[in-house]
Amino acid sequence: MATQTVHHTAMTLSDHLPILQILIPFIAAPLIVFIGQRKLAWPIAFIASATSFVIACLLLSKVIGGGIISYQIGGWAPPLGIEYRVDAANAFVLFLVTGIATLVLPYARQSVGSEMPHKTQTLFYALFLLCMTGLLGVTITADAFNVFVFLEISSLSTYVLIAQGSYRDRRALTAAFNYLIMGTIGATFFVIGLGFLYMATGTLNMADLADKLTGQYESRTVQAGFAFILVGMGLKVAIFPLHFWLPNAYTYAPSAVTTFLAATATKVAIYVLLRFVFSVFQPAFLARKSKFK
Amino acid sequence: MHFFTSEFFFGHINYWLFIVLMMTGLYIVIGKGNLVKKIVGLNIFQTSVFMFYISMGKISGGTAPIFPLDGKYDPEIAYSNPLPHVLILTAIVVGIATTSLGLALIIRIREEYHSIEEEEITVIEDTVFRSEHLVVASQGEPL
Amino acid sequence: MALFSMLAVTALSVVRTRSLFAIVALSGVFSLLSALLFITWDAVDVAFTEAAVGAGISTVLMLGTLALTSRAEKISHKSKTIPLLAVVLTGAAMFYGTLDMPNFGSADTPVQTHVGPDYLTRIPEDIHVPNAVTAILASYRGYDTLGETAVVFSAGIGVLMLISGLRRRRRDEDTEEDTSDTGGDNLMRHHLILRVITKLLVGTIFLFALYVQFHGDYSPGGGFQAGVIMAVGFIIYGIVFSLDKVKLVFPPWLVHKLVAFGVLLYAGTGVYSMLMGYGYLDYTAIDPHHPSHGQHLGILIVEAGVGITVTGVMVAVYYAFASRTPVLSDEEW
Secondary structure (H helix, E strand, O other), rough: OOOOOOOOOOOHHHHHHHHHHHHHHHHHHHHHHHHHHHHHHHHHHHHHHHHHHHHHHHHHHHHHHOOEEEEEEEEOOOOOEEEEOOHHHHHHHHHHHHHHHHHHHHHHHHHHHHOOOHHHHHHHHHHHHHHHHHHHHHHHOOHHHHHHHHHHHHHHHHHHHHHHHHHOHHHHHHHHHHHHHHHHHHHHHHHHHHHHHHHHHHOOOOOHHHHHOOOOOOOOOHHHHHHHHHHHHHHHHHOOOOOOHHHHHHOOOOOHHHHHHHHHHHHHHHHHHHHHHHHOHHHHHHHHHHHHH | OOHOOHHHHHHHHHHHHHHHHHHHHHHHHHHHHHHHHHHHHHOOOOOOOOOOOOOOOOOOOOOEOOOOOOOOOOOOOOOOOOHHHHHHHHHHHHHHHHHHHHHHHHHHHHHOOOEEEHHHHHHHHHHHHHHHHHHHHOOOOOO | OOOHHHHHHHHHHHHHOEEEHHHHHHHHHHHHHHHHHHHHHOOOHHHHHHHHHHHHHHHHHHHHHHOOOEEOOOOOOOHHHHHHHHHHHHHHHHHHHOOOOOOOOOOOHHHHOOHHHHHHHHOOOHHHHHHHHHHHHHHHHHHHHHHHHHHHHHHHHHHHHHOOHHHHHHHHOOOOOHHHHHHHHHHHHHHHHHHHHHHHHHHHHHHHHHHHHHHHOOOOHHHHHHHHHHHHHHHHHHHOOHHHHHHHOOOOOOOOOHHHHHHHHHHHHHHHHOOOOOOOOOOHOOOOOOOHHHHHHHHHHHHHHHHHHHHHHHHHHHHHHHHHOOOOHHHHH
């Protein structure tokens, strides 16, 4: 095999901001587990979330004027590879999530200290960071299947975080279990819907999806796919009438977790929903629907 | 209407069978009260969705997307689309992760409630809830 | 079609059966049957994983759960109409969606013409890896796989947080559990044949796991499957000898470190490529002059990361389940 000349301009730190946004809390989580020191867990978590808040501010300042930053992971251009895409809307959600996480953590330190046994505290911070990573990943990605993967990172950690309330009230366990069942059904519905759209388009990148879907709005496969994505995300966010599991989950979870989740998780899911409704499906799809009725 | 041709029927019967399997799984999840059974139902539901995905990638007369060792792509050979395979590999892993977490929760629930039946647990929770409120109402202090 | 009817019969029996033990066995059967279906549809990697996960690990975990909970489902008085209605509605919506789907197996669908063939034509040039599934999994969509590793990681530490070794500190009134014997681990002491065969088998399992791990780019397999098989090796050893023995071989602290290390190795590969001035997880950075070499090496490294984390998590979950005292004594089985 001949040596290939590779044309390559080195990327700078500021080019990497979109991925660093996710990466810092993402790497901090296994780091906490790897180090395994309870005393270091909180500082690492706090530094990670504060840094990622700073990155979110930088990103927001870059795109606030209407710009779009696209980042190709693995160096593969979409739709072959996975793309991260920051625009003013999701930069704001990123700003919100990282900001709230940074605010909640100092408060969590006390409440976790009093509500949980020492042994699980280290892991608690790792899971907290993973939950945050999942939420950020869902917000920033431009790949529909990547949404599912990061959604599950945040969901799985959420189930456990809620169950940690069981040291105060055992009902946290059943609340977490119900959430696990509903959340998994929701995620599976989302995957079904995605499968339908993939069937009609052959692609998973959101921009490409939007492109390929134009002109296919009459297809029943696309309509059913849209409905399944809507219901699936609806179950996850607990939009009326799919909300019945939510009150318990938030009542019995540890207070720090409730604060964080109530302020972020639902907003992220609504953002994803809006993104599918208005960006992947153009408004023309809904207009057509109302005519149909 | 092309819906009534036998070609359409045999080209779609697969999908319909998956729907039957998926719905059986979903029914077990929401219709049954035993927590372990719910998890099994969830597995059946998800596995059927996986089958649906894999069937999308299949090409008639195609073969597994593994190239010969010399690594050459021969356009003459029809390979089934590998992308759904990749997605489903990821989904299977997510599935087992959820399953193990669900089972761990069941173990904890069993320890706290001595039951893994949804109805019994609801009864216990309701009784506890009511007694807490009764105590608060009558004596002015919780348990 | 025969497979289908078997799948349907299995699923329906799960609805009817009350014995949880039978249900778990049926769920394993369902997984194996679906694995066969995957093979007939050319998804060999998926079949491999489904067999290892559905019929292997998840059956083991479910049996473990049964030992800690109960054996039979009680008769439910739950209303059946609402669930049935929901299920029929969902099914109808999906049926509606299938009406505009292309026929099964046709070659001119968007799925077969848009992105899929691009992978097939580009992989031999870009990556030089015979197994297209591995190439996409670890490189083109390597970031998804990193996310998947993180899901396994969070599930692992989640299980640890929920049921780590800490024995239950429950109220005093409950004494029924504490009387059950803890000797379950040693019950296999008298089965000489089992012990000898296990000793032979465990080595073979580990070898096979390593083969699957490092041969994943040529044939079906890869980090995840290898990790599961590796973990099964430890679990078999633990079941036949004892939990304490296997904990001597593979101590829990090491398991925890490895769980985190696998994720760090994977994510770290990406950080390395960033430091070299390339995009995150761009394996070209590993060998800039031979991009396809770099790709190949990168795939090996991240697959190793996946394998390590999956082994660690599965073993950790097994430890967590096995160190709880069963509420069912062995006679009850």
